[in-house]
Amino acid sequence: MITESILLLLLFALIPLIIILIYALFAIWGERKVAGFIQDRLGPMRVGGWHGWAQSFADLLKLIQKEDIIPANADRFLFRLAPFIMFAASYAAFAVLPFSSSFIGSNLDIGVFFLLAITSLLSISVIMGGWASNNKWSLFGAMRSAAQMVSYEVPTIMSVLSVIVVAGSLNLMTVTEMQSGNDTLGFLPNWLILQNPFLIIAFVIFFISILAEAHRVPFDLPESESELVAGFQTEYSGMRWAMFMLAEYADMLLLSLLGAVLFFGGWNSPFGDFMAGPAWGFFWFMLKGLLLVFVMMWIRWTLPRYRVDQLMYLCWSILIPLSFLNFVLIALWEMIF
Amino acid sequence: MYRKHPTWELPQKTDAVMIEINTKGTDERKMVINMGPQHPSTHGVLRLAVTLDGEVVTDVECHIGYLHRCFEKYAEKMDNFPAVIPYTDRxxxxxxxxxxxxFVIAAERLLEIEVPERVEYIRVIVAEMQRIASHLLAIGTFGLDLGAFSPFLYLFTEREKILDIFERTSGARLLYNYMAIGGLMREPHPEFKSETAAFVKQFRPKIQELQDLLSYNSIFVKRTAHIGVLPAKVALNYASSGPVLRGSGVKWDLRKDDPYSIYDRFEFDIPVGSGEMGTLGDCWDRYIVRVLEMEESCKIIEQALDAMPDEGDVLQNVPKRVRTKPGELYARTESPRxxxxxxxxxDKGNSPFRVKARAPSFVNLSVLPVISKGSLLSDLVAILGSIDIVLGEVDR
Structure with a gap:
């Protein structure tokens, strides 16, 4: 009986892992394809036949074969630990995401809180990797990343809180369920972003902040290749580097999925009862998340990069006051209507 | 777990030896960081020893010479003058x-060789095409330094078209060895004129596209305006030239101010920096000068294509054997940099006794430590990109 429940738990834990792995491999390929199409070229075309779909598998095979290099003066223990902590942090956060109406890793009542808390571990792993590498460039990247992630957590949390004020629950499953149905203006879905005009502003703030949280352009300073070589990943190679890469893509998906739950109705179908149900729910949920991931890629290949002080200015002088003000306005709106 | 190599013994103790560092006289707040020669945005093998206080650059020291290929010594050791031309490519x-x-202008003046009209026109056309290609690369990599990846590839597509024309004309894509003393190595290919005209026609809208995509992008302007301000006086004192000097508002272009070849026949403007987005002489000004110069080059190419004679042998004045007379001279031209x-x-021999190349990149680079003090590390990358050095030219 006990072994059965443990097996069941393991199975439940494995499903997000498989989703992440498959997603990460195809997202890396997809990013290169998106980049290719934005830049008037084809992107990977050879490996695997159809539009180079197996490119990421080939890359992964190559990375597995690489020699494992640890710099001579590095802190070997922390150096090895950092990629795993980073991946574990983004993987653990998937536990509270409601993938469909009948699948959620752990139906926590403080789901959002857990998710935000566990993703904060990411900055620890980045600092760990940067410090342990014993390289000045890595240290720079780590320091920038620490400042950036800590700063941008404030607007992220404020915009998430605005949603929580409207939804009245920290449980992501409850937040999703209350967005079911198509009653807005008679036909539009009951997504939170359509419920309250200030939630649109909250979503914009949320999206800008998750770009910074996930180290995406125009906020990719921790690994800005033209300044810091590769930032905190400079000394990493082979599978350890691949772990960072995997975690980065997992983090992108995680934050996008969180955005899908909070603003776009999670696993709810946009057509009411049409195409609804647990399996379709999974489809809609992933579709919404992947669309946001696509927008992140689109931005990456379009914009230049901010400078570190401009990044901080944007956060502390614009986004944080705006998110606080927006929070108050949303609360007022909820009081009045 | 480390595998032992079958033949050699690895040293048992892998701990690195601690080296005593004398810290007397150094400021402990500051960190010296080594940027290059394998850094992604030093545009080659430049090495910068950057002293940082936090992220603020307090001092920059350029270490050059990683790409030194003894051009001047090689030029002296060649059998004759034409044999130097492939080295000037490099x-x-x-x-x-x-x-x-x-180089051919200098050599022709020294050896007193007349050049046919048609050759002059073709030379001007390819030189201006090359100027566009060079500026495309400078602008593209400048955007790349600031994190804008896509404009770089758009511009490379255009550069590729120029290189295709050059390939059909000279047989090479990068190092052409096309001009000869007194003429050209070979006739341009039959469609040279129509292809060049077609290129210019389709290239003009691309400049506008670049302006929309990058030049006035708010993040791009934030990263370049007021950054690395080079006042005109400093630029002149450091003997800067090219877009670096013109970005500071000094209207100085050898094509107009000391015309060589047939540049006095064409109508074109010399764009200068105006401090439109920030301070006069900042990175944005240096950048926009290059963008506007591409348009001026298009004008020159169009005029040259119209006026170019169709008939004439490009090889008729190329001497079979170059005979030198003793003498010396300095000839200057406006390269893209x-x-x-x-x-x-x-002297009496057939080879040059001495060749000295005054490389604009080398001179322009000397201004970097002056204008980058007090900027951030990210700005240093932008400033270096806006100076647009080619390490081959810095080191020769």
Missing amino acids: IDYVSAMNQEHG GELGYYLIA
Whole structure:
């Protein structure tokens, strides 16, 4: 009986892992394809036949074969630990995401809180990797990343809180369920972003902040290749580097999925009862998340990069006051209507 | 777990030896960081020893010479003058045509060789095409330094078209060896004129596209305006030239101010920086000068295509054997990076006695430590990109 429940738990834990792995491999390929199409070229075309779909598998095979290099003066223990902590942090956060109406890793009542808390571990792993590498460039990247992630957590949390004020629950499953149905203006879905005009502003703030949280352009300073070589990943190679890469893509998906739950109705179908149900729910949920991931890629290949002080200015002088003000306005709106 | 190598014994103790560092006289707040020669945005093998206080640059020291290929000594050791031309290609491999142009003009003046009209026109056309290609690369990599990846590839597509025309004309894509003393190595290919005209026609809208995409992008402007301000006086004192000097508002272009070849026949403007987005002489000004210069080059190419004679042998004045007379001279031309000068001395032998190349990148680079003090590390990358050095030319 006990072994059965443990097996069941393991199975439940494995499903997000498989989703992440498959997603990460195809997202890396997809990013290169998106980049290719934005830049008037084809992107990977050879490996695997159809539009180079197996490119990421080939890359992964190559990375597995690489020699494992640890710099001579590095802190070997922390150096090895950092990629795993980073991946574990983004993987653990998937536990509270409601993938469909009948699948959620752990139906926590403080789901959002857990998710935000566990993703904060990411900055620890980045600092760990940067410090342990014993390289000045890595240290720079780590320091920038620490400042950036800590700063941008404030607007992220404020915009998430605005949603929580409207939804009245920290449980992501409850937040999703209350967005079911198509009653807005008679036909539009009951997504939170359509419920309250200030939630649109909250979503914009949320999206800008998750770009910074996930180290995406125009906020990719921790690994800005033209300044810091590769930032905190400079000394990493082979599978350890691949772990960072995997975690980065997992983090992108995680934050996008969180955005899908909070603003776009999670696993709810946009057509009411049409195409609804647990399996379709999974489809809609992933579709919404992947669309946001696509927008992140689109931005990456379009914009230049901010400078570190401009990044901080944007956060502390614009986004944080705006998110606080927006929070108050949303609360007022909820009081009045 | 480490596998032991079957034949050699690895040292058992893998702990690194601690080296005593004398910290007397150094400021402990500051950190010296080594940027390059394998850094992604030093545009080659430049090494910068950057002293940082936090992220603020307090001092920059340029270490050059990683790409030194003894051009001047090689030029002396060649059998004759024409044999130097392939080496001039390799000085600045991004604008090889302009380098050749500078050298053949110097050699022709020294050896007193007349050049046919048609050859002059073709030379001007390829030199201006090369200027566009070189600026495309400079602008593209500048955007790349600031994190804008896509404009770089759009511009490379255009550069590729120029290189295709050059390939059909000279047989090479980068190092052409196309100009000869007294003429050209070979006739341009039959469609040279129509292809060039077609290129210019389709290239003009792309400049506008670049302006919309990058030049006035708010993040791009934030990263370049007020950054690395080079006042005109400092620029002149450091003998800067080319877009670096013109970005500071000094209207100085050898094509107008000391016309060589047939540049006095064409109508074109010299764009200068105006401080439109920030301070006069900042990175944005240096950048926009290059963008506007591409348009001016298009004008020159169009005029030259109209006026170019269709008939004539490009090889008729190329001497079978170059005979030198003793003498010396300095000839300067406007390369995409500034004043490119060749100082030649000939004695009785057939080879030059001395060749000195005045490389604009080398001179322009000397201004970097002056204008980057007090900026951030990210700005240093932007400033270096806006100076647009080619390490082949810095080191020669």
